[in-house]
Structures are given as C-alpha cells and as structure tokens.
Amino acid sequence: MRHLRSLITGRLGTKIAIAGALAFVLGLGVAAGTPTKAQEAPTVYVMQVGAQGPGNSDLLQYAPGVLQVHRGDVVTWAIGGFHNVHVGGAEPKPLVVVADVNGAQTPIINPEVAFPYGAKSGESYTGVESNSGIIMEGAPIYSLTIDVEPGTTFSVQCDIHPGMAGSVTVVEDSVAIPSPTEVTLMAGAEIGASANAILPVYYENFANSAANMASVDGKANVMVGYDVGRAAGLLYFPYVTTIKAGESVTWTILDTNIEPHTVSNPPIYGQDIAPIEQPNAPPILAVGASLAPMTESGATVKAGEAFSSGLFLPGQSFTLTFADAGVYPYSCNIHPGMNGVVIVQ
Numbered sequence: 001m002r003h004l005r006s007l008i009t010g011r012l013g014t015k016i017a018i019a020g021a022l023a024f025v026l027g028l029g030v031a032a033g034t035p036t037k038a039q040e041a042p043t044v045y046v047m048q049v050g051a052q053g054p055g056n057s058d059l060l061q062y063a064p065g066v067l068q069v070h071r072g073d074v075v076t077w078a079i080g081g082f083h084n085v086h087v088g089g090a091e092p093k094p095l096v097v098v099a100d101v102n103g104a105q106t107p108i109i110n111p112e113v114a115f116p117y118g119a120k121s122g123e124s125y126t127g128v129e130s131n132s133g134i135i136m137e138g139a140p141i142y143s144l145t146i147d148v149e150p151g152t153t154f155s156v157q158c159d160i161h162p163g164m165a166g167s168v169t170v171v172e173d174s175v176a177i178p179s180p181t182e183v184t185l186m187a188g189a190e191i192g193a194s195a196n197a198i199l200p201v202y203y204e205n206f207a208n209s210a211a212n213m214a215s216v217d218g219k220a221n222v223m224v225g226y227d228v229g230r231a232a233g234l235l236y237f238p239y240v241t242t243i244k245a246g247e248s249v250t251w252t253i254l255d256t257n258i259e260p261h262t263v264s265n266p267p268i269y270g271q272d273i274a275p276i277e278q279p280n281a282p283p284i285l286a287v288g289a290s291l292a293p294m295t296e297s298g299a300t301v302k303a304g305e306a307f308s309s310g311l312f313l314p315g316q317s318f319t320l321t322f323a324d325a326g327v328y329p330y331s332c333n334i335h336p337g338m339n340g341v342v343i344v345q
C-alpha cells in the first residue's frame with residue numbers, strides 16, 4: 001500500500017486523473033480499516049554473519065553488531081563462512097568436547113554447536129535458546145520471527161570464533177528504528193572498518209618478514225595468522241623460511257588471535273569431521289584427519305616424511321627440526337590458500 005501510494009505521488013501531468021482515481025480507491029481502503037502491523041508483510045532485517053576481507057582474511061563479526069527490531073519483525077542471518085548462529089545463550093559453547101565413543105575418550109565436535117536446537121529457521125524466537133547449527137540443509141540462512149516483549153535484548157554468538165557476537169534489542173512499536181536499508185549500510189560500514197584495519201598490517205608484515213626469513217642461532221620463527229580486531233588474516237609470515245639441516249622452525253599463533261590453524265604436509269582438506277553413524281541418533285562428529293594431531297611438537301622430520309601439527313590454538317606453538325636438506329612446503333588444513341615453505345640447505 002505504502003509503496004503504491006509513493007508511486008502515485010511521483011506521477012505528474014497526464015497521469016494525474018488516474019492517480020486521483022487510485023487515490024480515491026486507496027482512501028476507501030484506509031477507511032475500511034488500516035492494516036495493523038501484524039497483518040502487514042513483516043519487516044526483514046539482515047544480520048551478516050562473517051565476511052571475506054583483504055589479505056586473505058576472514059572478518060569474524062556479526063554486521064551490524066547491534067540491531068534494533070520491533071516485535072513481529074524477521075531477522076535473517078546470512079552466514080558467510082564456517083559459523084553458527086547461537087541465539088539467546090549466556091555463554092558460547094565449546095567447539096570441541098571429549099566424549100566416550102565405544103569406550104574411548106575421543107575429541108568430538110560439540111553436538112550443541114553442530115546441530116540445530118530451539119527455534120528452527122522460519123519459526124518464531126520466543127526467548128528459548130536456539131542454534132542454527134553448522135550442518136544446515138539448503139541455503140546458509142537462519143531466519144527467525146522475533147516474538148519477545150519490547151525491552152528485551154538477546155545475544156547472538158558464534159560458538160566457533162571467540163568474541164564473534166552481537167545483540168538484538170526489541171523496542172516498542174512507537175519507537176522509530178533504522179530501516180532495513182539503513183541497517184545494511186551500517187553493516188557495510190562495520191565490515192569496511194575491519195577491512196581497512198587489517199590492510200596496513202598485511203603490507204607491514206610482508207615488509208617485516210624479509211628480516212625473519214633466515215634462521216638465527218639454529219632457529220627460525222613463523223607467525224601463523226595475523227589478526228587485527230575482528231579480521232583474522234590467514235597467512236604465514238614469513239612465507240619462506242630458510243634454515244640449515246638440523247635446525248628448527250617454530251610456528252606460533254599469537255594469543256591475541258581468534259583463529260586456530262594447522263601446519264601440515266601434505267595438506268588434508270575437507271576432513272575436519274569424521275562422522276560415526278549412530279542408530280536412531282545424529283552421528284557422533286569425531287575430529288577428522290584435517291584437525292587431528294599427527295606429529296608432536298619438537299619432533300624431527302626427515303626428507304619425504306609427512307607431518308601435521310593438527311589443530312593448534314591461539315597462544316600455542318609448534319616446533320619441527322628438519323634433519324635433511326630439501327624443500328618442505330606446508331599448508332593449513334583449515335584454510336585452503338594458507339601456505340608456506342621451509343627451505344633446508
């Protein structure tokens with residue numbers, strides 16, 4: 001109705017007679033009863049869940065981070081990457097938990113992160129803690145009609161990436177809030193700010209890494225990832241490390257970083273999860289070959305040997321000694337495109 005009316009007011013000249021007739025019809029419609037908010041098509045707000053940034057980075061944020069809606073509006077989370085949407089929880093849930101699998105203590109992907117619970121996409125959020133799950137059918141979209149009292153604020157968080165969180169506040173119908181278009185512009189500005197923040201650091205790391213390419217006193221260091229704010233840079237610095245046979249390389253993820261990584265050769269992609277089927281229950285999601293540790297930190301690698309740190313976390317390091325001369329490429333199993341090479345002379 002509103003759209004039609006603005007169309008009419010935009011017309012001039014010869015169309016005025018038609019517009020007048022239509023306005024008359026519209027007037028009758030209004031007299032017959034203005035539709036209430038509940039009868040109108042709901043207003044849909046989009047909250048973006050993660051984005052790609054420059055310098056091979058992932059922007060680990062909900063955008064906009066803070067959203068206002070009216071009761072009855074729809075919030076659609078557009079999920080761009082490996083994330084879940086955990087709505088109305090007090091705390092994020094751990095991604096990996098240890099469970100008894102056929103008598104053995106086994107690290108598994110937490111079912112409370114992997115699988116949906118609470119309100120399913122297309123249903124109403126009534127204040128019951130809910131999760132999109134990681135394993136979704138169809139499009140990576142999670143959409144809820146917000147049906148909680150005005151004055152309520154609830155959290156939105158990704159259980160996979162620490163600190164990736166947002167909030168939704170429901171306000172009284174009488175209070176004006178940003179339109180969906182304005183919300184999209186806010187989201188763009190927030191994502192743009194993260195992208196702008198990481199770009200200078202990306203250039204700086206390239207410039208600085210030349211100084212760290214060779215070993216000093218038998219050791220070389222590699223920085224794994226280079227996070228800035230909500231932007232997680234998925235690169236190794238330096239990209240090339242040159243050492244002598246018998247020397248070692250230590251890879252470190254700074255404790256200020258968000259993303260875990262691996263140091264692996266050959267790379268094993270797409271095997272993060274090894275499902276163990278269960279009768280009459282969802283599968284147990286054992287940690288797969290991409291994430292499982294294969295080589296202990298401190299080990300010595302010989303020519304032709306495969307190695308993998310497995311998943312290692314911010315604040316942790318992984319060291320290998322290389323016994324033989326040769327070229328040793330390595331990759332991150334979680335982030336295709338994140339590669340480095342050790343040249344042993």
Ligand SMILES: [Cu+2]
Binds near residue numbers: 261
């Ligand atoms: Cu990685």
